Amino acid sequence: MLITDDLLLYYKRCRRRAFLDVYGDRIQQDPEQDFLLKLRQDSLAYRQAILDVAPHQSPNYPRRDWAAGAKATLELMQQGVDQISQGILLMQTAPGVTLLSRPDLLVKQPGLSNFGDWIYVPTLIKLGKRSKPEYQIVAAFAAHLLAAVQGVLPSSAQLILRRQDAYSVSLARWEPLMQEVLSECIDTLLQRQEPDIFISRQKCSLCHWYSTCHAIAKAKxxxxxxxxxxxxxxxxxxxxxxxxxxxxxxxxxxxxxxxxxxxxxxxxxxxxxxxxxxxxxxxxxxxxxTQTLELFTHPDVLTTASVELYFDIEAEPELKLDYLLGVLVIDHRTHTETFHPLIAEHPKDEALIWQQFLDLVLFYPEAPIFHFSEYEVETVKRLAKLYQTPQPLVKHILSRLVDIHWEVMNTATLPVESYSLKHLARWIGFEWRDSGVTGSQCVCLYNHWLETGDRTPLDAIVRYNEDDCRATYYLKNWLKNFMQESVQNSTKSYAKISE
Structure with missing residues (x-):
């Protein structure tokens, strides 16, 4: 059995994922999501960008011949090469168990080892912004295998993270923790103990075993x-x-x-x-x-304004760009519904669509602006600061924002798995026109538009954003009716008690 650094990382995140990666039926895996593929491509590109400015040598060996790779890596270390990229560290442990680590860099430093007056320190390059425990576990794993080769455990390992300087991993702290995780991983896999299911929405959503695990969880x-x-x-x-x-x-x-x-x-x-x-x-x-609704709800939800605005944003985090500010105008005076997709077809157009957004919302100065989640509030603040919008105007807009997610969370408990817009709106009967499109996929679609100029993905993003706005409108109306019915029922119950 081969225990790799990737397998150990996934075991730290989810034991069941690691188990299924070894023993699961691959036919049952979900197709790879576009967003996950983009993340992998971005990760490879980031690693390559770091390696391009770090003079290094790589071991030469036949593909997936790990023994040959470990031998070639050892030869480079014996030669005292300053930096070795994608080296192979191999170790036999229990019968039938082989440990394999492929650190992005092995960096030569002063010290005493089997090679002479130098040692090597493993360095991992990760696209993440934080020094997550699983990253530090894997770094300690690489150092553990490296110690068996060079005869000494370095005092630390290194993580190169996105938008940060190198992070030092204390091996005195993380090597014992790694040993515990590694021992548990080996025991679980050797004994074929299938771990229990636990559906963690954020961690599970991108896993290729999600549908399999979710179906079992639903059945149970x-x-x-x-x-x-x-x-x-x-x-x-x-x-x-x-x-x-x-x-x-x-x-x-x-x-x-x-x-x-x-x-x-x-x-x-x-x-x-x-x-x-x-x-x-x-x-x-x-x-x-007993409680009354005014204690925990925004009064604007209970009323219907003559004009209501519904606001949703699409963003590209890597570019720090909010490229689509979608506004649905519901005019009850004229019985019209008009969607305004304010879209930056190129990143430089963000300032333009921000001004268009200001012009639109100021055209309806009394209209409440409904949205779902805190992101819209934070984005208004960010764009206002970036483009030097006058503070009185910013305060005016912020005072009109009404977060429907907050209203739902503080008002109703619904039979849903998640209080995301999709789960809530679908439970009350709303459906998106393009069922397979998600917010994360829109990131991929926008990048495809930038790379190719093909408007098809751009049109799909606009439809998705409009449906998000309409789902928020649909949810707001449902919440208003639910609250009014609750008030009526509470009033009736109070009247009976008073009698």
């Missing part, structure tokens, strides 16, 4: 599908014997409170009840037997 009604169930809370719930959605829905709040706190306990139980009953429930807070 796995509790990790509930919003709010983090890995640590999952362990707490397991310790309480709460392993199904039904058991959690029937659980008394005071059973959960010592483990997760009163507010989280209320949210988790109510979320489970919403799933079991398949209905929206007025969100409650611990310690409040």
């Amino acid at each position: 009604q796995h509790i990790s599908l509930l919003p709010g169930v983090t890995p640590s809370r999952y362990r707490d719930l397991q310790a309480l014997g709460l392993t199904t959605v039904e058991s959690l829905a029937q659980s008394p709040i005071n059973l959960l409170e010592p483990a997760v706190g009163s507010e989280v306990a209320v949210d988790l139980v109510q979320q489970a009840q919403s799933i079991v009953q398949n209905r929206a429930i007025l969100r409650q807070r611990s310690g409040a037997e």
